[in-house]
Amino acid sequence: MAHDKTVNRQKSKRKPSKKNEVSSSQPSLTLVVSTVACLAILVGLYYTNKAANLKKQQQASTPDSRESGQPTVKPTKAETKQGRREIKDPSNRAAETTSKGQTVGKKTGKDKNDFTILPRLDGVKVGHVQKMELEPGKFYDVKTRSLRPPIFEIPDFLTDNECQQIIEQAANQGMETSEVQDPETGVNIEPTNDETFYDWDYNKDGTISPLEVMHNLVDLSDLYFSESDVIKMFKDLKIDRNGNGVMDKDEFLRVTTDRIMRYLHKMAAKLPRVKSRNSRQTWVDHTTVQGLDQRVASLTKLPVAVVEGSEKLQVVNYGPEGHYHCHHDSQDIEIGVPCCYEHDKRHCRLCRYITVLYFLNDVEEGGETAFPVANNDTFSLEAWAAITKYRCDLSKHCHKANLYVKPKKRTAIMWYNHHRDDTTGWIGRIDPTTYHGGCDVTRGRKWIANNWINIMGDSRDQMVAHTDPTKRL
Numbered sequence: 001m002a003h004d005k006t007v008n009r010q011k012s013k014r015k016p017s018k019k020n021e022v023s024s025s026q027p028s029l030t031l032v033v034s035t036v037a038c039l040a041i042l043v044g045l046y047y048t049n050k051a052a053n054l055k056k057q058q059q060a061s062t063p064d065s066r067e068s069g070q071p072t073v074k075p076t077k078a079e080t081k082q083g084r085r086e087i088k089d090p091s092n093r094a095a096e097t098t099s100k101g102q103t104v105g106k107k108t109g110k111d112k113n114d115f116t117i118l119p120r121l122d123g124v125k126v127g128h129v130q131k132m133e134l135e136p137g138k139f140y141d142v143k144t145r146s147l148r149p150p151i152f153e154i155p156d157f158l159t160d161n162e163c164q165q166i167i168e169q170a171a172n173q174g175m176e177t178s179e180v181q182d183p184e185t186g187v188n189i190e191p192t193n194d195e196t197f198y199d200w201d202y203n204k205d206g207t208i209s210p211l212e213v214m215h216n217l218v219d220l221s222d223l224y225f226s227e228s229d230v231i232k233m234f235k236d237l238k239i240d241r242n243g244n245g246v247m248d249k250d251e252f253l254r255v256t257t258d259r260i261m262r263y264l265h266k267m268a269a270k271l272p273r274v275k276s277r278n279s280r281q282t283w284v285d286h287t288t289v290q291g292l293d294q295r296v297a298s299l300t301k302l303p304v305a306v307v308e309g310s311e312k313l314q315v316v317n318y319g320p321e322g323h324y325h326c327h328h329d330s331q332d333i334e335i336g337v338p339c340c341y342e343h344d345k346r347h348c349r350l351c352r353y354i355t356v357l358y359f360l361n362d363v364e365e366g367g368e369t370a371f372p373v374a375n376n377d378t379f380s381l382e383a384w385a386a387i388t389k390y391r392c393d394l395s396k397h398c399h400k401a402n403l404y405v406k407p408k409k410r411t412a413i414m415w416y417n418h419h420r421d422d423t424t425g426w427i428g429r430i431d432p433t434t435y436h437g438g439c440d441v442t443r444g445r446k447w448i449a450n451n452w453i454n455i456m457g458d459s460r461d462q463m464v465a466h467t468d469p470t471k472r473l
Contacts, residue, residue, distance in 0.1 A: 115460060116425060116459075116460055117420070117425030117426075118353070118420050118425060118426055118427060118455065119300065119301035119302055120150070120301075120416065120420055121142070121150065121152065121300075121301070123144035123146070123147045123150045123151075123152065124144060125144065125147070126144055126145065126146065126147060126375065127143070127144060128143070128144045129141050129142065129143050129144075130142040130143075130144075132298070132299065133298070134157075134295045134298040134299055135291070135294075135295060135298070140154055140155075140156070140157065140299075141154065141155060142154050142299070143155075145374075145403060145405065145413075146371065146374040146375045146402075146403055146415075147375065148374065148375060148376065148377065148379070148431075148433050149371075149374065149415050149416055149417075149431045149433045149434045150415060150416050151371065151374060151403065151413065151414070151415040152413070152414045152415070153405060153411065153412075153413055154299070154411065154412040154413075154414065155408070155410070155411050156410045156411070157295070157299075157358070157410060157411065157412035158292075158358055158360075158410045158412065159410065160409070160410065162289055162292065163358075163360040163361065163409060163410060163447075165288075165289060166284060166289065166313065166315060166358075166360055166449055167315070167360055167361070167447050169284050169288070169315075170282045170284050170315035170317070170447075173282050173283075173284070174282060175280035175281060175282050175315075175317055176280060176281060176282060177279075177280055177281075178277045178278075178279040178280060178281045178316065178324075189257055189258050189261045189262075190220070190257050191257065192252070192253060192256040192257045192258070193253075194249070196257060197249050197252050197253070200212055200213070200216050200252075202215060206248065206249070207244075207246040207247060207248050208246060208247040208248075208252060209245075209246045209247075210227050210230035210231050210234065210245075210246075211227060211230075213225075213230045213233075213247075213260075214226075214227060214230055217264060218392075220261075221261075221264075221265065221268075222275075222276045223264065223265075223268050223274050223275065223276070224273075224274050224275075224276060224325060224392075224393045224395065225264065225267075225268075225274050226274075226396070229264075229267065229271075229274070233260070233263055233264060233267075234247070236263070237255055237259060237260070237263060239251055239255050239260075272321055272322075273321045273323070273395055273440070276324070276325045276327075277323070277324045277325070278318070278321060278322050278323055278324075279316050279317060279318045279319075279322050279323075279324060279438075280316070280317045280319075281314055281315060281316045281317070282314075282315055283311075283312040283313065283314055283315070284312060284313040284315050284449070285312055285313070286307075286312060286313045286451060287308055293307045293308050296356055296451060296453070299356070299414065300354055300356075300414075300453060302453065303473065305465070305473045306453065306454075306455075306463065306473055307453060308465075309454075309456075309464075309465025309466055309467050309468065309471065309473060310451075310452060310453050310454045310465075310466050310467075311342070311352075311452045311454060311466055311467075313449045313450065313451055314449065314450040314452070315360075315447070315448075315449045316447070316448050316449070316450070317445065317446070317447055318367060318438060318441045318445065318446040318447075318448075319441065319445055320441055320442070320443070320444075320445075321395075321440055321441065321442075322367075322438070322440070322441045322445075322446065323394055323395050323437070323438050323439060323440045323441070324394075324437045324438040325392050325393055325394050325395070325437050326370070326372055326391075326392040326394060326435045326436060326437040327435070327436070327437060328417065328430060328432075328434055328435065329350070329352050329355050329417050329434070329436075329450070329452065330350045330351060330352040330353070330417040330418060330430055330434075331349040331350045331351075331430065332349075332429055332430040333349075333428070333429055333430075334349060337349050339351035339454070339456050339466075341456070341466055341467075341468075341469045342466055342467045342468075351427065351454055351455055351456060351466075352417050352452040352453065352454055353416065353417060353418055353427050353453055353454065353455040354414060354415070354416055354417065354452070354453035355413075355414065355415055355417060355450060355451070355452055355453075356412055356413070356414045356450075356451040356452075356453070357369065357412065357413045357414075357448060357449070357450055357451070358411075358412050358448060358449040358450075358451065359407040359408055359409055359410070359411045359412075359413075359446075359447075359448055360409065360447035360448060360449060361407075361409050361445070361446065361447045362407065362408060362409045363406075363407045363441060363443075363444050363445070363446045364443040364444030365441075365442045365443035365444065366398075366439055366440050366441045366442035366443065366446075367406075367407045367438065367439060367440075367441040367442075367444075367446040368398055368399075368404040368405060368406050368407065368438075368439040369404065369405045369407070369413060369436060369437075369438055369439075369448075370394050370398050370401035370403070370404040370405075370436060370437055370438075370439050371401055371402060371403040371404070371433075371434070371435065371436045372391050372392070372394075372397075372400070372401040372402060372435055372436075373402060373432075373433050373435055374401075374402045374403040374433060375402050375403060376402060376433060379432070379433055381432055384432070384435075392435070392437070394437045394438065394439045394440070395439070395440045398439035398440065404439065407446055407448070415434060415436075416431065416434075417430060417431060417434050418430055418431060419431050424458075424459075426455075426458065426459060427455045454466035456469070457473075
């Protein structure tokens with residue numbers, strides 16, 4: 001720069017040349033101008049590079065929400081549609097897809113308490129795996145097992161110590177027989193007449209087969225006999241006098257419904273396998289398992305207060321032939337019937353938006369959790385009603401279910417019992433495809449825990465705790 005100033009001063013002192021002197025001084029003047037131009041270019045490049053380096057240093061010292069070197073992933077149509085529907089749900093996590101087709105969930109840093117639409121995971125497709133950060137710095141695989149209903153499997157959701165803690169706490173409290181209709185006192189005896197005969201004759205062929213007796217017992221007493229059980233009854237009560245293997249109207253009127261029902265209920269008292277539910281259970285406070293409620297809140301994208309204020313853990317123990325035939329965990333919306341709170345004595349209904357089921361031990365054989373109509377795109381209640389009386393018997397038809405999950409210690413299964421209302425964005429009608437149950441334990445014992453997440457209130461502003469309806473969430 002000093003050289004540039006000297007040249008400029010010399011040029012300013014020089015007197016204008018005469019015309020005949022121009023040709024003789026042109027080479028030296030051209031050289032000076034060229035030199036100055038080169039120096040100016042070099043100086044400009046120096047300061048440009050310096051500014052660029054300074055900008056990089058500032059960017060390196062400033063946190064960025066994007067990960068360096070990660071390509072931008074274009075969302076699928078399903079993801080875009082889901083994002084539009086949940087645009088008001090700030091509890092959603094940003095997602096990135098890995099080269100293996102997995103989704104990596106990252107916290108957005110937004111308040112999970114601030115939402116107007118109930119959060120709901122997008123399963124994307126069956127077999128899809130989302131990696132979700134459910135604890136600080138710890139990611140879990142969340143695998144989609146069904147889209148209808150949305151069912152997710154999360155391996156290693158619990159630790160060995162947590163499984164043991166829940167089992168020990170339940171055992172120390174004492175287990176009671178799971179609620180089923182008492183075979184001694186729950187005898188529902190219809191009158192012996194023509195009308196009852198025609199009611200029992202499902203296919204209207206003028207006779208009652210052992211299969212029709214089986215179906216009738218499901219309707220009347222929630223008992224699941226085998227065909228061989230009913231054939232034995234036919235023989236012991238000498239019902240089939242003409243030996244054709246079925247019961248005609250005269251035979252039915254002669255034997256009477258009283259004898260039939262009392263015989264079968266007496267048999268049921270000795271056969272736990274015919275009961276719809278054969279297990280023992282108790283209730284455990286999930287808040288005593290350190291970090292569990294926070295983990296469930298991260299999985300469901302609901303506030304921790306909602307999880308903490310939901311029902312206690314129902315811990316269930318199944319022995320040999322232990323099972324629970326297919327059922328729903330929640331109950332459908334009914335006008336004028338409120339949701340049940342803890343210890344509620346009113347006429348009310350169960351409002352369990354989500355089930356998170358935990359496998360607490362490895363089972364030697366059997367004990368699968370089955371979903372008979374999962375992933376059935378053509379499901380209809382009418383068609384299901386025609387087969388439910390025997391397909392719901394998971395002691396015999398476990399592996400005919402569309403989906404069944406083998407029990408594996410530490411694994412959790414999560415599903416939504418209700419649809420989300422398209423208009424309100426809140427809890428809607430029950431999803432009929434959530435029929436599920438526990439298959440027979442054929443060897444060993446099975447321990448599970450049900451963690452039900454209750455949605456109490458008609459909107460976010462009205463949400464209260466299941467355990468305390470005076471507590472606003």
